[in-house]
Amino acid sequence: MDIKKAVIPVAGWGTRSLPATKNVPKEMLPIYKKPIVQYIVEEAIGAGLQDVVFITNQNKKIIEDHFDRNFLLEQLLDRGGKTALLEEVQKVANICNMISVRQKEQLGLGHAVLCAKEVCKNEPFAVMLGDDLMFGLNAGICELLDAARTEGKAVVGVIEVPEDKVNRYGIIQGEEFAPNMFHVRKLVEKPKPEDAPSNLAITGRYVLLPEIFDILENQEPGVGGEIQLTDALQGLADQDKLIAVKLQGQRFDAGDWVEYLTANIYFALHDEELHDDLVKRLMELLPCTELK
């Protein structure tokens, strides 16, 4: 199975992250030194995907600009002899072949994926949510690409979550047929812990085949009046056409403030120059009983 495209939906309003996202897209909020979406594009390219398809809206132009040249800035860095920084900004501009599709109304994630139909046509493709971060060696989409190639089916990435937190996630019911690989039978949205069929939660990483477009096109709006990708995945599961892969790396949902802030610290702690000073400052702040 030849998979070349990564569809990255970035058209949502990011209401959970307001007021930070009033005018700055959630996907452009920084995690340590880079905007969130840069990590996702780097993961896609690192996994061998070639084309990035952004599903955008009219307020997200800044995302495309981030992956384009900025000649004025480059001149300035060049004149100032800031070679390392110059190389870094040029590298981001050259990292991927970029295609953009406007989602004119935010009708849900399923609808955002459907917007990629004319670009993906008859090809299988990866979907990587623009606010879902995966870290670790070979973590994330490359694990799913391997599974899709060997099994020839659509794949969803899942992670284990604590049993008392299953009510925050979409949870799968399935049978493990190989280590960390499951035939998915059912996807249950935010179940009560006592009703949850497992503790395997759906993440923002998928590999889909063009068959998904027919399902999405004929799908009625679901929860919140939105075209839900989860409903389309249930359609695949009903036909035994969906597998799940348990992902290995660290995952952060950048739309959640605790996760977003933890991801910042996680990255900063991995920077040797910053590590000691940061730990020292954090220790001074803990326990933080009141804001001063």
Ligand code: UTP
């Ligand atoms: P989320 O539901 O997490 O993002 O969608 P959101 O809608 O931007 O945020 P909240 O819930 O209001 O805080 C996951 C990803 O799907 C994209 C979002 O941009 C995000 O990256 N998305 C969602 C779309 O592209 N279009 C949509 O209609 C909905």
